[in-house]
Amino acid sequence: MGTVFSFDVRGGEPTAVRGALDEAVAGLHAVDAMFSTYRDGSQVSRLARGELVLEECDPLVTEVLELCTEAERISEGWFSATYEGCFDPTGIVKGWAAECAALRLAAAGASGVSVNGGGDVQLCGVPGPERPWRVGVSDPLRPGALAAVVSAAGAERLSVATSGTAERGAHIVDPRTGRSAVTDLVAVTVVGPRLTWVDAWATAAFAMGSRQALRWLESLPDTEALLITAGDEVRCTGGLADRLG
Incomplete structure (x- = not known):
């Protein structure tokens, strides 16, 4: 997946949690080996070359393909x-x-879990009594500064994902042209229960551009977003304020 993952895990029975952490790390390595487009021997690469058909791949490949199909539809x-x-x-x-x-x-x-994959975060539970998880959102136009702080207060699960050009340059592809997306945006941060979806929605919204993206994001259930344009204009969905703190 070409990125660094970090874990912050609180509470629970130590032996059980340690075992689950080992399994989680092993699972991430297995996913990378299976889905990496940079590994010639990955199942995705072999599928692309016609060396495998979908039925010969691990069932997880079918699961991810179905998620991708749903994301494309929505x-x-x-x-x-x-x-x-x-x-x-x-x-x-x-x-x-x-x-x-x-x-x-x-x-x-x-009792509390934070998994950070390259800046995109899935949160579960709480880090401590009366203490919600909080996630800082970097300001793409002011290195070292924060554009917002998202709070998971009152949510059993919350995720935060950002797509933009600040760190990786123009890497998001416009699916209509097959070339780098050219929009008025420099960053889109999406907040919702599941990182699977908010990560995909941030990418799609960036490719759309701010006006279309904001209307679309407003239509999605349990989803809030913060959009920052190259002109330093900040736009957000109506319920985002309830998630800041």
């Missing part, structure tokens, strides 16, 4: 798992893998 094609004619789940697999890892730890009894 985003009206602005999210795409096809690149240069080949299946490329890059836009969804990192968020999905981080979410799976967090849920594994929560199921093992951890």
